[in-house]
Amino acid sequence: MESKDYLKDISEIKDLMNKSSRFISLSGLSGILAGVYALIGAAIAYWLVVEYSHGTLTLDGKIFRLVMLDLFLVAVLSIITGIFLTTKKAKKHGEKIWDATSQRLVLNFLIPLVVGGLYILIILNQQKYGQTGALMLMFYGLALINASKYSIGDIRYLGFIQIILGLICAWFPGYGFWLWVLGFGFMHIIYGTWMHYKYDVKNK
Template structure:
């Protein structure tokens, strides 16, 4: 009986070692929580102070000029993105150090490459939409391509990331059909869902 238990323990340890060598496991649940909080704050500022809430595909901001209004929205989105990325990198570095692992390795490179393609394409498409005045499609496009990036990333990290990606894709499709709820879906996907996901990941893998 004792030998069987030893075999089971050895198999579990081997499986854990193989998973660490083939998966990026330094992603912190707190990164998801903080990204969600940043997104909610950004959506609040966009709606309350910049009067940004597209209710149709071709949308003109009611503030001081379309160009100036879009410039503020782009600046706000950039700040939210940089805060989210910076926090994720900082927390991942700290988690990797605690685990005695290197953050930058072959798996990290593959993860970033698979995420980069849909993110870059989505970002370029968003710029094209802005140039064409199709502002109402910004929220759906960012949700859809971010969801695709997460789904790809799920092959190289926790499987739950793929589920998160599918949720984002679903919200992107819904907000494409119901354009008037685009900002709400964006806040739900990038904000609330991220926070719930981060809490789940923290208590499952980090406590």
């Protein structure tokens, strides 16, 4: 009996240590919606390029600016949705939304993402945009892996998948758009669904 109580105490201590060092209220549903936003944004971008630019996108054109605005709106919607659903989940479980752990999570996520974003803007300004899709996938993957130390460790696997897709995209730049759709769209939906049922539905 004492042995069982001892093991139970160890398990509870382990859970408390894990909760104190990791932010575990990330919402799987936000991943699904981010994927949906990405697919809608990709469909709009594809329609703009094919309909008005005849498949050719130039940096100094109006369509390029509209595509960039489209991508920006996808990112903003994903961030707002993620914050809203994660905050809702954290309150439900009595977890603080903004503490030392969540601050480390955001910082470790943003460092690779901001560096990657700035680098992409630099090469776009130099009219070298053939590898943009590959760079977006790879830097996003690195951001997920870097942030996984302070959150649900499973997100690092999504990061690995994004990096692999980014490398494939770099090797076959002609398929960059479709690999971007696969990485940011379908993989978010698939992974978000899995995370939702693993961490949200089962823990109700």
